[in-house]
Amino acid sequence: MHNVITVQNLTKRYKGAQKAAVNDISFSVGKGEFFAFLGANGAGKTTTISILTTTLSKTSGEIKIAGFDIEKEAQKVREKIGIIFQQPSLDPQLTAEQNIRFHACLYGMCGYRPSFRLMPAAYRKRVMELAEIVGIQDSLFKPIKKLSGGMQRKLEIIRSLIHTPDVLFLDEPTQGLDAVSRRGLWNYIDETRNRYGTTVFLTTHYIDEAENVDTVCLINNGKIAACCPPEELKRSLLRHELILDADDRTALTNELSALGLPFTLNGHVTVPCNGSAQEIISRLKTKLTLLKTHEPSLEDAYIEFLSKQKGEAA
Numbered sequence: 001m002h003n004v005i006t007v008q009n010l011t012k013r014y015k016g017a018q019k020a021a022v023n024d025i026s027f028s029v030g031k032g033e034f035f036a037f038l039g040a041n042g043a044g045k046t047t048t049i050s051i052l053t054t055t056l057s058k059t060s061g062e063i064k065i066a067g068f069d070i071e072k073e074a075q076k077v078r079e080k081i082g083i084i085f086q087q088p089s090l091d092p093q094l095t096a097e098q099n100i101r102f103h104a105c106l107y108g109m110c111g112y113r114p115s116f117r118l119m120p121a122a123y124r125k126r127v128m129e130l131a132e133i134v135g136i137q138d139s140l141f142k143p144i145k146k147l148s149g150g151m152q153r154k155l156e157i158i159r160s161l162i163h164t165p166d167v168l169f170l171d172e173p174t175q176g177l178d179a180v181s182r183r184g185l186w187n188y189i190d191e192t193r194n195r196y197g198t199t200v201f202l203t204t205h206y207i208d209e210a211e212n213v214d215t216v217c218l219i220n221n222g223k224i225a226a227c228c229p230p231e232e233l234k235r236s237l238l239r240h241e242l243i244l245d246a247d248d249r250t251a252l253t254n255e256l257s258a259l260g261l262p263f264t265l266n267g268h269v270t271v272p273c274n275g276s277a278q279e280i281i282s283r284l285k286t287k288l289t290l291l292k293t294h295e296p297s298l299e300d301a302y303i304e305f306l307s308k309q310k311g312e313a314a
Contacts, residue, residue, distance in 0.1 A: 022222050034202070049171060053083050095144070100127055238300055
């Protein structure tokens with residue numbers, strides 16, 4: 001896969017700091033990939049994102065985005081990326097379309113005209129196409145202050161995509177949104193990826209939003225701790241479990257012990273499942289009143305990762 005983001009030996013040390021905020025990290029993101037960059041507060045995540053989006057200078061290392069050096073060709077890099085910041089960045093004094101228009105002109109997509117009607121046809125077509133996809137065409141010419149938080153977030157996505165970027169950076173994109181708005185936003189982002197082949201670089205505190213990414217990259221204390229598909233991360237940290245119970249729980253636990261199967265008691269009987277769940281169940285003779293399987297989520301794995309890191313640091 002062709003890499004659209006390449007980070008090699010990136011280091012950032014703030015003036016006067018005893019240790020580097022980002023310490024010699026390397027990773028790459030393929031074209032069209034859905035990539036999640038996760039880390040606790042202070043881990044180096046925000047610093048890395050700020051450098052990648054050209055809002056903060058690096059101390060050392062090499063970064064290329066869409067083939068352009070982030071330091072030597074910063075303007076070219078900016079033309080290839082779209083950004084949705086954690087904090088809203090819309091001008092409340094302008095209409096939704098005016099916010100898009102200024103952004104398009106800033107990125108060199110077209111020259112500025114004093115009204116939407118006078119803008120080039122290509123721009124008008126692109127705006128209306130995106131507005132229809134995301135569902136805000138009826139609010140396109142309303143002042144920002146009259147739009148809901150969810151509508152404003154959708155507008156920020158349109159604005160960030162108006163120049164058809166190669167990479168879309170999403171920094172906590174659904175923070176402050178209700179569940180319905182969150183789902184709608186992700187449906188739109190998925191459609192954008194499928195339609196335009198956009199690479200999505202996500203940071204989020206809602207770990208469930210990263211469940212279906214292609215790659216999850218964990219940063220801790222300025223170092224990359226893991227970078228792999230979510231399923232691989234789950235397998236490395238957690239196991240599938242069988243959740244069992246019986247009217248005669250003692251008979252069940254005695255049977256598990258006789259079979260050499262470990263278990264824990266916590267309101268029910270939990271059995272780690274390293275192989276086939278069906279094989280374990282077929283060996284039990286005690287009549288079961290509860291039978292469930294628990295597949296660890298990415299959030300489970302992430303919490304386990306943080307717990308291990310905390311334990312190692314103690």
